[in-house]
Amino acid sequence: MSSNNSSSKVVTVDEQALKQADKQAVYEDGFPVVDETLEFEAAVEQAVQAKVDANHPDGIVDTSGDRIHGATLEQEERIRAREDELERISAQAEIGTQEGRAKRTRTIAADQNKARRLEFQKRAASVDPMADPERADPRTELTQEQLVAVNKQSMRLAKQLDGWSRAAISRRLSEAVVGGQDLTSAVVNVFEELQTAPGHVIPIGKLEEVSRKEVSIEGRVETLWDPSHSSIAQVGLIADDSGQTRVTIWKS
Template sequence: MSSKQTIDQRVSVDEQAIECDEAEQYEVVEETPELQPSVAQTIQGKVDTNHPDGVGRGLTLAAEERLVAREMEITRTRERWDRAQDSEREAQCRRVAVEGSQERRCAFQERAASVDPWCDPERGDPREELAQEQLAAVNKQAMRLTTKIDEWSRAAISRRLAERVVDGTSVMSAVVGVYEELRTAPGQVISIADVQDVNRKEVSIEGQVTQLWTPGSPKIQQVGLIEDDSGRIKFTVWRASQKTMVEEGERVQLRSVATNWYEGRVSVAVTGWSDIHSLERGRWWE
């Protein structure tokens, strides 16, 4: 009995020694989970760090200095110290552009004064040289011409009339001459009958498309007749102009069309510099 118990005790002691040796070989580590930011937190952190207003919101000192320096550089670029005056760059550029435009206009008017003395920029307003009765008559006729010529103001018409009256023309003769001059001026829509009397290469007309026929060349997009109360004229729309197609019976306005003469007849052509405006089609946003 005693021998058996002794063997059991030895075995148990040996097992305990083995367990102690294994415990010493393997270090026991306390399992603590590592906390990591989520994807949303990582994105928000980058946004906060790189935000222009992020000074004091997690930026390092070097990053804060770079951000402040960037804002100062932007301010210096927009505003500069010019002749001891703090002026905005855009405003200074506008002033320089306006001054340059005025100088070029004065130089052009001085050259034009050799042909028309009234173009001289140093010459005053001709209405100041008129008597009171003449000025009243000029203003009255200018008001009447304004209703016939839409694109000219009353002040511009009265100045033209005053120039002719000062040069010795009667008021009624000045009215007729100014009306004929402004009625066929560049950019003014003229009647079709006056196209042949205009001495320039481009005109603007308005009327109704009365007829269209098949073009005889692949370079021509459309060809037909346009008519108003004064007459009718042939028009051609070149395919290279890439303009809108017109229809028979449609009222259109052809602006800056080129004039052509063939066998004693005048016609107009729509080029890339021309415009076609339909007077009957509504605007697409309405």
């Protein structure tokens, strides 16, 4: 008994041609063909330097929100945190500099105002020697009896003059006495002078004695009239214990 087992594989002409070409490429003339394509690799020094450059924050280019080339996530987070901290420190330093500059400016302005005030007082001293800023306190030139009398009158005037301290009144009285006035005349003149001084409320009865264009007064409204013009808000009489005057309030 016999049996015939046979198998066949169909190979196309193209596949046969490819196999033949590969065989010829490898064993042409009986020698294997060597692939001479060069592969470039970094030297040890270059690899080390590249790693140092990649890990150094100053050697990494910030891509403005994108990933930093050559850095791991941990390195990138550390670099971002360092940059944020530097920005915060820079902002605080800038604010501190501005605050310091404002303080220095205020100090310079105060010094300049003081210098101008001294210069003005020196010029005023050519007319009134008592205005000389370098002159000693006039109270040191009074006798003990005069000083006691001046202090007594100063206490009395301080109760009648709002906004004036006893020390300021005492100094002004001393200047008048040292200047040659008797104490009674000095008290009257100083009282009238300080009563109408700028920056203080003027008695209405003293308004005619004041030559300034602007004054401050206090009083009670006695009468209101109908305005005679559309631009007038109110018109009437205001009075205090020293007198009364007409007041016109214009619309803004």
